[in-house]
Amino acid sequence: MDIIRLITCDNAVEAHLIKGKLNNEGIDCFITNENTSTLIPYMNNMMGAGVQVMIHKEDYDRARELVKDKLQPDNTDIVCPYCGSHRIGLGLGNHKCMKLFIIFMALLNRIAMGNLKPMYYCKDCKQEIR
Numbered sequence: 437m438d439i440i441r442l443i444t445c446d447n448a449v450e451a452h453l454i455k456g457k458l459n460n461e462g463i464d465c466f467i468t469n470e471n472t473s474t475l476i477p478y479m480n481n482m483m484g485a486g487v488q489v490m491i492h493k494e495d496y497d498r499a500r501e502l503v504k505d506k507l508q509p510d511n512t513d514i515v516c517p518y519c520g521s522h523r524i525g526l527g528l529g530n531h532k533c534m535k536l537f538i539i540f541m542a543l544l545n546r547i548a549m550g551n552l553k554p555m556y557y558c559k560d561c562k563q564e565i566r
């Protein structure tokens with residue numbers, strides 16, 4: 437029985453709303469990173485970090501259908517608007533060194549950096565897709 441992440445939320449309130457919705461449908465789930473994300477809110481959304489709702493792997497399809505309005509699209513659904521490629525990744529995108537430096541400085545100085553979120557990028561032409 438494998439446990440997988442269903443969704444990463446911006447805050448604990450959103451995660452608890454999703455957990456309640458899943459529990460009402462009979463899907464067992466639990467929340468992780470709640471305390472860390474609440475105590476250090478400026479680290480939320482940093483490269484996928486945040487309050488996470490975890491479920492059993494066999495419930496994934498049903499749970500995904502229930503929260504589909506909150507999920508990002510699959511990488512396979514996205515086509516690069518610049519070159520038409522289907523090879524799409526999710527990560528820092530372009531200028532990785534600069535973004536890693538910003539993350540390092542934010543950690544060092546404990547400043548907010550919620551605007552630095554993972555983004556889709558084309559693995560062929562290296563363009564960021566917004």
Ligand SMILES: [Zn+2]
Nearest residue numbers: 516519558561
């Ligand atoms: Zn491309």
